[in-house]
Amino acid sequence: MTTIEAPSGRTTTPDVQHIDVLVVGAGISGIGAAYHLQHEQPGRSFLLLDALDERGGTWRTHRYPGARSDSDLFTFGYGFKPWRGPSIATADEILAYLDEVIEENDLAQYIRYRHRVTAASWSSEERRYTVEVTREDTGEHLRFTTDFLWMCQGYYDHDKPFQPNWQGMDEFRGQTIHPQQWPEDLDCTGKRVVVIGSGATAATLIPAIAESAKHVTMLQRSPTFFISRPKVAELAATLRALEIPDEWTHEIMRRASFAQGEELWRMSVETPDALREFLIESMRPLLPDGFDIDKHFNPTYRPWQQRLAAVPEGDLFTALREGKASVVTDTIERFTETGIRLTSGEELEADIVVTATGFDLSLFGNVAFTVDGEPVDFTQQVTYRGIMITGVPNMAYVFGYFRASWTLRADLVSQFVCRLLTKMDEQGTPVVVPQLRPEDADMPLLDWSDPENFNPGYVMRSQHRMFKRGDREPWTHHKEYTEERDILPTADLDDGLVYRR
The missing domain is CATH 3.50.50.60 (FAD/NAD(P)-binding domain)
Structure with a gap:
């Protein structure tokens, strides 16, 4: 040729x-x-x-x-x-x-x-x-x-991910990383990490790095609805234990998921306040004592007006209970040499800032x-x-x-x-x-x-x-x-x- x-x-x-x-x-x-x-x-x-x-x-x-x-x-x-x-x-x-x-x-x-x-x-x-x-x-x-x-x-x-440009980002002496461009050699061990964002990416990332990091802070401008899910569905485990054919198990689980999804969607339209209460009360026993759930995990939008962030086995909540992670709800005034200064005047010290700000x-x-x-x-x-x-x-x-x-x-x-x-x-x-x-x-x-x-x-x-x-x-x-x-x-x-x- x-x-x-x-x-x-x-x-x-x-x-x-x-x-x-x-x-x-x-x-x-x-x-x-x-x-x-x-x-x-x-x-x-x-x-x-x-x-x-x-x-x-x-x-x-x-x-x-x-x-x-x-x-x-x-x-x-x-x-x-x-x-x-x-x-x-x-x-x-x-x-x-x-x-x-x-x-x-x-x-x-x-x-x-x-x-x-x-x-x-x-x-x-x-x-x-x-x-x-x-x-x-x-x-x-x-x-x-x-x-x-x-x-x-x-x-x-x-x-090219969505990356807001905050004042002072060039002054920060640590690392700033977007999850979409995660370096393979990044080591969070013993580091103070601030994750900006509270969507599915943040909910996924924080438990994964909290085990080795010194501390992880989830910094959010506004809350997200979370829902705890089992990694292995009980019904699926039962069907497999009974040696039900994989094709049958797959179809039964799909139908069960459709039914659950339809009910959540119906509630979000017909009884959104009841769904909000259900989601909040489902989270409450999984969170640390005294956690301000209304401030941090009660969004202003209607349930399902944005995606529900699934938390398998409540791993995000576990990191919060064990003190390995925390939540701050505030807005960013600027980056500093050592971290992030918030509108409230509080400063979050950080070695690594992860901008889980979406796409x-x-x-x-x-x-x-x-x-x-x-x-x-x-x-x-x-x-x-x-x-x-x-x-x-x-x-x-x-x-x-x-x-x-x-x-x-x-x-x-x-x-x-x-x-x-x-x-x-x-x-x-x-x-x-x-x-x-x-x-x-x-x-x-x-x-x-x-x-x-x-x-x-x-x-x-x-x-x-x-x-x-x-x-x-x-x-x-x-x-x-x-x-x-x-x-x-x-x-x-x-x-x-x-x-x-």
Whole structure:
């Protein structure tokens, strides 16, 4: 294969590889998509491209101590493969599960790592995308064409975390670290550690480092709801002791989890005060005597307006009871040479500051889209069922649930896309694009997410870069799994979709 020199100094190849379906991402969504394509579209070629050096997406990039799921694994696992491990699992256990899926289905042959997709250009004349790709290891420029593009890259920027800039950060003589960029050689032994943030990452990280650190302080601007979960569900242990087949145990545990999730969601809408009291009273006996739960663990938002942070076996509460960790609820005035000065005047001394401040949403992996030479302004487009985008042909994407396991929706979307591809084949229409109907002409275009429904920081600060939604089907998204598990499998593939020959 000959190469030519590109203007940027990188090398490129004149050869273009064509793939029927090109999947961007080899994490939970992409691997699930590959399985469904293999089993439901056996005559169609497909390929997965991922910028990382290994599979796993989030579970590859999140390598901080204690990294684990905050959803039970019976629903986080795929519907087609039983989960045999603990109900709440570590990143390594999840990666091992993904490895099994890849090996059992011989999917490794379809994955190309260190392949970063930078641009996707649709041509109506050619009825396909041209996709620009850069090899992360060599800098080589590659080009693929594809009939259908499936964006499974996740929902946040893996390269650049959300990092507030506080006054005096450059004066701090210790180390400042974001969990998304955790150094492999970092040793917290005997160190005073301040973790800024109180979400799932902080709740995961603090118990993991509290065992060796001198002391860990969780510094939060506002509280989070926590809920203690067993690492091994009692029902699962009982079923396994009875030697119930793994497939049965998996399905029974999934149904039990659905029922529990539905009840929590129902309470959050119908009786939020009762749910608040339930969550607080569940935490109270696990916390140190005299702990000010109203100040530190009683948020101002409605339960489930942000995610509940799962605490396996109450390990965060154990660290607080044993005095290895503490909670401070305040705002930061500035960093100092030796720590952080708070608005109240208190100063927290620290050797290490961990900024567990979250991430920023990344719209379709920051890939530049064009349609017939015109750049796509996604902020002016509307979602179709949270799967496709108006005006963008032959492209689907995966975005999971806020309150349930990501994988539940990845499975549903995969089934939907495969059903759509089959319909396109059967009727001989190689092009499909969502298009507002005549009755939608005056439909109000709403922000990507309703803050009354879900309002964590990463959602609110990203609204301006996201696409819109409507006030009616099929232009809505962010539904609950209990709704979509009935809607998507039978959704009318002619409603809101235009097919072209």
